[in-house]
Amino acid sequence: MQMVIRALGEGAGMISHLLAKNPSNEYDREEKGARVRLVYTKCTEEETEVVLYATPDPIELVKGSPDNYDITQYINDREFAVSSLFCSYIRSALGTALNGKPKEAYLPWVGHPFQLELSFGPVASNLPDGIVEQLFTALGYELRVERGELPYSFELKSRSTARYLTFSGQQTLQNALRQLFVLIPVLDDYKHYFIGEDELDKIRRYGEGWLEDHPLRDLILKRTLRFGDLIGRYNEEVAGTVGSVGTEKEAGVSADVEPEADLAPEDEESTAAPAAADDGEQDAPQPKIRLNELRYQAIIETVEALADKTSIVDFGSGEGKLAAKLGWIDGVERVLAVEPSAVAQLRAIDRFAKMEGRQGAAVPTPVSGSLFYFDESLRGHNVMILCEVIEHIDEHRLARVMDTIVHEYRPEVLIVTTPNKEYNRVYEMEDEAMRHNDHRFEWTREEFRDWCDSWASDRYTVDWKGIGEEAEGFGQPTQMAVCTLRKEANRW
Structure with missing residues (x-):
């Protein structure tokens, strides 16, 4: 430094x-x-x-x-x-x-x-x-x-x-x-x-004389003070105004940028859902659904439609949100939630514990693991899921990862989701900007299809889908590949 x-x-x-x-x-x-x-x-x-x-x-x-x-x-x-x-x-x-x-x-x-x-x-x-x-x-x-x-x-x-x-x-x-x-x-x-009174005092002291009139003041306050009550107090005490802080998108930052705390698309991105019927006098406001929820919904609907979904592996399961949802699907008997981070896994364990003893729930099993290390217990499952995982891996290492999945784990169905780079233009992002500071790459729809074809052609058929609100010429914010093992392929 x-x-x-x-x-x-x-x-x-x-x-x-x-x-x-x-x-x-x-x-x-x-x-x-x-x-x-x-x-x-x-x-x-x-x-x-x-x-x-x-x-x-x-x-x-x-x-x-x-x-x-x-x-x-x-x-x-x-x-x-x-x-x-x-x-x-x-x-x-x-x-x-x-x-x-x-x-x-x-x-x-x-x-x-x-x-x-x-x-x-x-x-x-x-x-x-x-x-x-x-x-x-x-x-x-x-x-x-x-x-x-x-x-x-x-x-x-x-x-x-x-x-x-x-x-x-x-x-x-x-x-x-x-x-x-x-x-x-x-x-x-x-x-x-800890963000509290001391941080508010620092903003008052060091921001005096310049922060009040800064055109990106709202962005500065949100990323510094975080919490609405502290931001409101600053606006009231220093700026003499009471009101909510504008979003990063209003300041020119894409809502799809994904830092750890307040800009993650699973927290901020939303897509309009169909409006519910009303009394005809006035259109009801359309509820907003987070993009991350739409991803989960698309994956769950895909799994529900499968004839055989007894056993599922969720790679990069994080805090277990998707794995827990998969455990409630009829016909699912086993869910392995694979995650390298012990911190995230502890939160997942707390989430899974709430499912214990509830009728119809297949409580997920947490597994410490990584796509870079072969685990015999992950072989031969019906479904394997990589939800927003591959873009966090260096491109040159993906070939090794897919070789392990295709030739060692050999799931009957592999589901992969990843951001659609073309859609970043809809968020008014810069050409080379990425949605998360840990993304190693982001692909266009054509690049994603080419990559899938490179490893799937002789063993899997691939069905491509989009997730989220579609924009003409740019597609949808998330792209998904559902890869099904060919009947003629020799699984073992």
Whole structure:
């Protein structure tokens, strides 16, 4: 995690006094489980450049966490990405400038606008470049977005979500840092702390004088404060208005972008359902159904129509929502919910426990597993489901996964769903943007069909379907392949 502060022009040397850090002295501290260092690479009256570097201890990141038994805690970017963690690490190093309290002799420089350039990264943001740019240009800055080169012989991703940002313009050092301390958590949408009164106070303090009039204020508040009561209090106390915060879609962000918390399509996406009949005086409002529910509904209807559905494997079952629904289908006797994350599996176990003893329920069995490891117990089941799973796997690894499924597990029916990349245009997403920050790829309808044909042609017949509201020329938001083992195929 790093940030560079650069000041140009007359008076640039005063930056060291505002930071209260002597360019000749070493700054090297341990802060909350991270080593924080500050060094001046240049310090003259015409140009000053300061580099801040934070190196977290990966063990400290998870020590004391209730999830410390889960190996997936180590499969993340928290050690490297500039996020709310970075802000907490460097607050003490920048506290004097952030609060505008240098020695008395330098107080007049607190309000002095410097020609500043601040660079930081990498930021692993689910926000598209256009929204990131608006966050900074609305404050009068110019923004430059850069992506690092990926040193792989294969195309891991055409455009990485990890970006380095540089914003520049005339601004006081204090205001630039205050704005940055608010916007970094907005970009990453990651919170390592409890969101409550302290966070509201931070928004009041650091957002004073600029946040009230920011055109993306609603987006900033929602991704920072999260909860409606805190947002309402800010609007009432600071902005003098009471009202709900607009959605990301109103701010120009697709509702189909899928961060962990508040933009996931299973939470925000919706499709109009047929309107119920009314008394004829007035059309009843059409209820909205989340896209994730439509996926489940499509999968369940497909399974219900099968002649043989005794045993089902749900790969990447997460918290067990789909697996639990499958357990209520007539004729289903066994559901294996396969999931690598212990945290998600614990939540699934709680969900499955509520089904115990209820008539007509086939209580799913949680299984720790991955598509990358062969498990003898997963062979020969009637149905295997990969619901929104394949796009989380590197494309070059899919051939191995499908070889295991087709030639080792050999289900009678394989159901696969994945996003339809063409539909991203309907959500007004940027060309290379993806719906989730963990998606390795997203395919057009033609690409999905070509991929299915590449492994299914000699063993499975494939029926393609769309899920969700259709848009002319773009199809439907989710595409589904129902692959049925050919009668002439030798299953074993």
